[in-house]
Amino acid sequence: xxxxxxxxxxxxxxxxxxxxxxxxxxxxxxxxxxxxxxxxxxxxxxxxxxxxxxxxxxxxxxxxxxxxxxxxxxxxxxxxxxxxxxxxxxxxxxxxxxxxxxxxxxxxxxxxxxxxxxxxxxxxxxxxxxxxxxxxxxxxxxxxxxxxxxxxxxxxxxxxxxxxxxxxxxxxxxxxxxxxxxxxxxxxxxxxxxxxxxxxxxxxxxxxxxxxxxxxxxxxxxxxxxxxxxxxxxxxxxxxxxxxxxxxxxxxxxxxxxxxxxxxxxxxxxxxxxxxxxxxxxxxxxxxxxxxxxxxxxxxxxxxxxxxxxxxxxxxxxxxxxxxxxxxxxxxxxxxxxxxxxxxxxxxxxxxxxxxxxxxxxxxxxxxxxx
Amino acid sequence: xxxxxxxxxxxxxxxxxxxxxxxxxxxxxxxxxxxxxxxxxxxxxxxxxxxxxxxxxxxxxxxxxxxxxxxxxxxxxxxxxxxxxxxxxxxxxxxxxxxxxxxxxxxxxxxxxxxxxxxxxxxxxxxxxxxxxxxxxxxxxxxxxxxxxxxxxxxxxxxxxxxxxxxxxxxxxxxxxxxxxxxxxxxxxxxxxxxxxxxxxxxxxxxxxxxxxxxxxxxxxxxxxxxxxxxxxxxxxxxxxxxxxxxxxxxxxxxxxxxxxxxxxxxxxxxxxxxxxxxxxxxxxxxxxxxxxxxxxxxxxxxxxxxxxxxxxx
Numbered sequence: 083x084x085x086x087x088x089x090x091x092x093x094x095x096x097x098x099x100x101x102x103x104x105x106x107x108x109x110x111x112x113x114x115x116x117x118x119x120x121x122x123x124x125x126x127x128x129x130x131x132x133x134x135x136x137x138x139x140x141x142x143x144x145x146x147x148x149x150x151x152x153x154x155x156x157x158x159x160x161x162x163x164x165x166x167x168x169x170x171x172x173x174x175x176x177x178x179x180x181x182x183x184x185x186x187x188x189x190x191x192x193x194x195x196x197x198x199x200x201x202x203x204x205x206x207x208x209x210x211x212x213x214x215x216x217x218x219x220x221x222x223x224x225x226x227x228x229x230x231x232x233x234x235x236x237x238x239x240x241x242x243x244x245x246x247x248x249x250x251x252x253x254x255x256x257x258x259x260x261x262x263x264x265x266x267x268x269x270x271x272x273x274x275x276x277x278x279x280x281x282x283x284x285x286x287x288x289x290x291x292x293x294x295x296x297x298x299x300x301x302x303x304x305x306x307x308x309x310x311x312x313x314x315x316x317x318x319x320x321x322x323x324x325x326x327x328x329x330x331x332x333x334x335x336x337x338x339x340x341x342x343x344x345x346x347x348x349x350x351x352x353x354x355x356x357x358x359x360x361x362x363x364x365x366x367x368x369x370x371x372x373x374x375x376x377x378x379x380x381x382x383x384x385x386x387x388x389x390x391x392x393x394x395x396x397x398x399x400x401x402x403x404x405x406x407x408x409x410x411x412x413x414x415x416x417x418x419x420x421x422x423x424x425x426x427x428x429x430x431x432x433x434x435x436x437x438x439x440x441x442x443x444x445x446x447x448x449x450x451x452x453x
Numbered sequence: 454x455x456x457x458x459x460x461x462x463x464x465x466x467x468x469x470x471x472x473x474x475x476x477x478x479x480x481x482x483x484x485x486x487x488x489x490x491x492x493x494x495x496x497x498x499x500x501x502x503x504x505x506x507x508x509x510x511x512x513x514x515x516x517x518x519x520x521x522x523x524x525x526x527x528x529x530x531x532x533x534x535x536x537x538x539x540x541x542x543x544x545x546x547x548x549x550x551x552x553x554x555x556x557x558x559x560x561x562x563x564x565x566x567x568x569x570x571x572x573x574x575x576x577x578x579x580x581x582x583x584x585x586x587x588x589x590x591x592x593x594x595x596x597x598x599x600x601x602x603x604x605x606x607x608x609x610x611x612x613x614x615x616x617x618x619x620x621x622x623x624x625x626x627x628x629x630x631x632x633x634x635x636x637x638x639x640x641x642x643x644x645x646x647x648x649x650x651x652x653x654x655x656x657x658x659x660x661x662x663x664x665x666x667x668x669x670x671x672x673x674x675x676x677x678x679x680x681x682x683x684x685x686x687x688x689x690x691x692x693x694x695x696x697x698x699x700x701x702x703x704x705x706x707x708x709x710x711x712x713x714x715x716x717x718x719x720x721x722x723x724x725x726x727x728x729x730x731x732x733x734x735x736x737x738x739x740x741x742x743x744x745x746x747x748x749x750x751x752x753x754x755x756x757x758x759x760x761x762x763x764x765x766x767x
Contacts, residue, residue, distance in 0.1 A: 342754075346749070352746075352747065354750075355746030355749075355750060357746065359689070359693060359744065359745030360746075362690070362757055362761055362762060363693035363694045364667075366671070366694075366761060367671050367674070369762050369763065370670050371670055391666055443656050443660065446659040447649075447655040447656070447658055447662075450635065450658065450659065450662050451649055451655075451658075
């Protein structure tokens with residue numbers, strides 16, 4: 083863990099990340115692409131960011147630099163803008179670290195957080211199951227007390243990056259669902275070492291032909307007691323909180339930004355000015371919304387509705403970048419057509435992962451009609 | 454809630470002549486320094502008043518008069534009388550809000566100095582008309598003798614300020630239309646339960662809320678940039694976002710209200726008609742989109758990221 087001297091400025095952080103990405107891109111060490119936060123694992127790049135103290139930067143000492151979420155947003159925005167290969171540390175930095183900080187015990191924090199900040203530990207998210215997609219509360223994976231720990235049995239689906247992961251975050255049922263009881267009770271969150279006996283990762287190739295997600299089975303996997311995050315059976319509240327981190331970030335807006343960058347390089351006339359202006363206007367709103375969410379997180383709030391709105395509108399923006407790219411592609415460079423084809427195949431997932439748009443709309447309605 | 458907001462709300466709810474009362478209270482010259490005969494204040498106060506007026510669906514020449522007053526006071530040192538403002542894309546054809554009840558018209562022509570037209574001068578012809586909100590929107594032809602240059606006024610700053618007020622008015626009307634709709638679908642029963650229990654209705658209500666939120670964010674961004682060097686692009690962004698939101702809000706609010714919403718006595722149409730008018734007032738929404746897109750094309754991705762969409766992100 084590097085020790086930072088003076089607190090960096092937001093502008094300084096932006097400049098640092100811009101320079102790093104430009105250098106690495108120019109020297110051919112990565113190719114910018116859409117969806118890079120999910121599809122571009124690069125151990126060297128993640129280690130470089132870690133060495134600069136850019137992973138876990140919001141966490142308090144001794145684990146991080148105690149910077150604000152607004153500082154972090156400057157870094158994440160610039161990384162996404164550059165289409166940088168950040169997939170290995172993205173999830174852990176975004177939501178696992180914060181969850182362990184908020185709810186995990188000291189021993190778990192000491193065991194896990196330094197490894198995330200140094201990019202040596204890689205996390206995947208064990209949330210969805212074949213029978214629990216949008217309806218997360220109906221997970222069937224069980225964690226049964228076993229001596230001074232638990233044994234986890236179940237099967238997680240669509241687990242991005244599980245084949246690179248050293249650890250999984252797993253949502254499991256610790257108390258069987260009683261007749262008539264709300265499904266949201268009796269769930270708990272765990273950290274599972276992927277090297278444990280009984281963990282098996284099976285690839286699921288997606289429609290782009292790439293392998294980024296997996297099926298992960300847990301067959302009586304032994305988990306020590308201190309790997310329970312927070313309170314037993316109180317996992318649901320913690321998950322919904324975590325989802326605010328998961329949904330309210332710039333990766334819900336900028337997934338196709340590298341494609342937009344190529345479009346801008348290829349547009350030759352002004353017939354697209356109005357469409358470009360409309361996209362720019364939406365981007366301005368979304369970036370400001372992300373900023374507002376970062377400020378709310380800094381103030382200790384859980385911006386559930388704002389994050390849902392951000393993801394809903396951000397996904398629509400990402401998709402409409404593709405629509406603009408379609409119009410430029412025929413006369414654009416081959417790289418543009420390649421990235422468009424890839425982003426197109428990746429696009430159905432944009433408005434599914436992290437909560438389907440329909441679920442987000444229902445979250446927004448609920449917040450509105452309750453008030 | 455601020456005192457100003459409360460004051461305007463009380464005036465807007467009063468059944469009397471809202472514009473006359475606002476003028477008596479000195480609210481028609483906000484944004485003009487006191488030493489030039491105005492009431493002082495700036496963009497935040499102007500936007501606040503415009504927003505509350507929009508919230509009540511009030512149609513008065515607030516945006517036009519305050520903009521003209523600022524232009525004339527800055528250029529000539531005084532406010533000559535009831536003023537209005539128009540943007541002239543084609544110099545000899547003027548479509549002017551409230552021309553029939555104004556004495557002075559400030560003309561903003563992109564890429565040129567501002568000018569002032571004495572609307573009471575000989576040879577000036579005003580053909581009255583109305584916009585979608587029922588506000589005066591008149592055709593004006595003026596002989597050259599009635600037109601004087603206004604070199605002391607900054608056309609871009611005036612245009613940005615005017616656009617900001619249109620945004621504020623749209624945000625107010627959007628918010629009020631949302632509140633009316635939420636109330637309606639929460640209480641009106643069909644099929645034995647409140648409308649909002651129908652999933653399709655609940656989804657449409659959420660969409661409505663999301664549109665209002667976008668307009669609010671764009672207004673806040675335009676306000677932050679007001680009076681600075683990025684005021685015009687920020688106002689253009691606001692006009693595009695608020696205009697798009699206005700279209701969606703009016704459509705969804707009416708859809709969810711059913712036939713109730715299209716009756717004269719119900720309070721929705723003053724809001725939706727105002728929204729329809731404001732989104733293309735002065736310059737159509739499409740023009741603002743082209744302006745913003747042109748800036749992106751000229752300045753490239755760097756300008757898009759670092760200037761036009763950075764906002765508070767820095």
